[in-house]
Amino acid sequence: MVYDPAKANPLHGNPLLSRDDVERAVLDLFNPLLPYFSESGARVRLGAAGAIFDHAAADLEGFARPLWGIVPFAAGGGNFPHWDIYRRGLANGTNPDHPDYWGDVADRNQRLVELAAIGLAVAMVPEHIWDPLDNKAKSGIGAYLLRARERDYVDNNWKFFRVLVDLGLERVGIAFDHSKTEAYLDEIEAFDIGGGWYRDGPVRRADHYIPFAMHFYGLIYTVLAKGDDARKARLRQRAQEFTADIRHWFGADGAALAYGRSQTYRFAAGGFWGALALADLDALPWGEIKGYYLRHLRWWSRWPIADRDGVLSVGYGYPNLLMSESYNSPGSPYWAMKVFLPLALGADHPFWQAEEIEAPIFDEPIALEKPGMVAMHTSGNTVILASGQEHDKMRGSHEKYSKFAYSTRYAFNIEANDRHFDAAGFDNMLGLSDDGVHFRMRETLEEAMIVADRLxxxxxxxxxxxxETWLIPANPWHIRVHRLVTPRSLMTTEGGFAISRADFGRDRQEEGPGRATWLGQTDVSTILDLSETPRDGRAHAAIANTNLLHARAILPQLRATLSAGETVLITAVLALPLGGDADKALAAPPSRPDLASLERLFRDEGRRIAVFDLT
Structure with a gap:
């Protein structure tokens, strides 16, 4: 049996080469939702799984998130045939006397998130979603939005949601207190850490919420808001600077870096490129921007990301609740529709007129100083060495933020069982156990620094x-140096990159002292011990459904038991598509770095990583 990609992905078979193809994608993604709208139009319930918020808010999420694609589609002249459902649903969902009422708004409540899409719709296409309504419906909707904007929003990218609601209210002439809008915009700008980067609130992390939220909403504001020219100029300048860095979070094949939380939003990661287009900001040549944008969509068209009825699943490369967040309801994945923002532009815009240009080739490692990363562009892959970020308040936070390396081709694994040390994968992590059952990994940090392209x-x-961990690019390899000081014996496992596991044992493994390698059907992954006393190599099969891209994955590991005292572990890691580049790299592993030189370098020139330096 084959999981039919035509049923497992509404984008399957779409060449995604033109504006017409992208318009088709909007409807192909939306149409599977039609059977799940309630009769009132207000609720869209896509599954039985729950989220941290109530079902009414989850049903609103299912209703609202498709609007991120529908609205620009319609604004650009697309024919969306179901506005009657949305008008009916909006009137009923905001009516306290209707059985499908969405519920009262409250401080830091999920409803505040979803109302941003409605604010955008009213701001961009009032002729479709607002003007045809009667005065009673308009009064009820307006009152609901006004109550929402008076609430307290989470101190991060959520602050933009009030701004988006306010853009809608302003468009249709509903008065409100603009000082609250300005206050939130000022507070958002305070998250700026330079170089076009923000923190997502008063936290030590900068993830995909920076491109697909902070910059995405900021660029929408520069287009739709009246006045405020100085702020708009700052927002545009930051996006211009940010583009030079964020392009290194994309592989040449269009894959985005799987890093941080909310990976189930999938092609929302490409929304930044669309926002540049909407704002008419050619931070790169239009052909390059268009290439990053369309390659990303095409990459996603290849994966089984939907259930059999075509509804997007919670998951990443396939349906997978293990990697989800507590705030992911069955409707959450439809934030992916944010990628369709440039459909608001006419076909004559330079973005749509440009010929796609392939991404530039970067032979040398690229330091991304503000988030504490180093990018390496290798054959068929982009590897990001990472140091200096953390998030200790969510499931899988260590895997999502604290691994030593992340990849556009291989994604990452989430550990499935924290009481089975021997079965854990530890891809691009050093796992430690003092009892052989429980284990620890890099989580929160005491210090994080960068010098040139070293972390x-x-x-x-x-x-x-x-x-203490040092990370050194040796493209296409990378080297890790760990110095451990422990008062007791510790068992250790260190992993390389996870690759797809074939059926019937067709993958070939090599393991022995100081080395382990998996030769899969399309890729090779290897780990090499450069320590003075080599560890034992093991070709490990990960627990099913732990890798974001492949339901069955394999990875190489090094294992050892350390005595009390000080130990230095040095590791070289490589993963590449099979072929000549891989053969050459495997035949020329890097040499052991000098720890004393590394210590001097960071002592003399080390700079604290900006996103980590939260004061």
Missing amino acids: YSRWKPWPDVTV
Whole structure:
């Protein structure tokens, strides 16, 4: 049996080469939702799984999130045939006397998130969603939006949601207190850390919420808001600067870096390129921007990202609740529709007129100083070495933020069982256990620094154990140096990149002292010990459904038991598509770096990573 890609992905078979193709994609993604709208139009319930918020808010999420694609589609002249459902649903969902009422708004409530899409719709296409309504419906909707904007929003990208609601209210002539809008815009700008980067609130992290939220909403504001020219200029300038860095989060094949939370939003990651187009900001040549945009959509068209009825699943490369967040309801994935923002532009815009240009080739490692990363562009892959970010308040946070390396081709694994040390994958992580059952990894940090294209972090898996880690690019390899100081014996496992596992044992494994390798059907992944005392190599099969892209994955590991005291571990890691580049790389592994030189370098020139330096 084959999981039919035509049923598992509404984008399958769409060449995604032209504006017409992208318009078709909007309707192909929306149409599977039609059977799940309630009779009132207000609720869209796509599954039985729950989220941290109530079902009414989840049903609103299912209703509202498709609007991120529908609205620009219609604004650009597309014929969306179901506005009657949305008008009816909007009137009923905001009516406290209707059985499908969405519920009262409250501080830091999910409804505040979803109403942003409605604000955008009213701001961009009032002729479709507002003007045909009667005065009673308009009064009820307006009152609901006004109540929402008076609430307290989470201190991060959520602050833009009030701004988007206000853009809608302003468009249809509903008065409100503009000082609250300005206050939130000022607070958002305070998250700026330079170089076009923001923090997503008062936190030590900068993930995909920077491109697909902070910049995305900011660029919408520059287009739709009246006045405020100085702020608009700042927002545009930051986006211009940011583009030079964020392009390194995309592979040559269009894949975005799987890094951080909310990966189930999938092609929302390409929304930044569309926002540049909407804002008429040619931060790169239009052909390059268009290439990043369309390649990303085409990459997603290849994966089984939907259920059999064509509804997008919670998951990444396939349906997978293990990697989800507590705030992911069955409607959450439809934030992917944010990618369709440039459909608001006419076909004559330079973005749509430009010929696609392939991404530039970067032979040398690229330091991304503000988020504490180093990018390496390799054959068929972009690897990001990472140090200096953290998020310790969510499931899988260590895997999503604290691995040593992330990849556009291989994504990452989420550990499935925190009481089975031997079965854990530890891809691009160093796992530690003092009892052979429970384990720790790099989580929160004491220090994070960068010098040129090298990274350093200091972390404590236990209060009495200290680990220092240096990360060094050696393209296409990378090197990790760990110095551990422990008062007791520790078992250790360090992993390389996870690749797809074939059926019937067709993959070939090599393991022995100081080395482990998996030769899969399309890729090779290897890990090499450069320590003075080599660890044991193991070709490991990961627990099913732990990798974001492949339901069955394999990866190489190095294992050892360390004695109490100080130990230095040095590791070289490589993963590449099979072929000549891989053969050459495997035949020429990097040499062991000098730890004393690394220490001097960071002592003399080390700079604290900006996103980590939260004061």
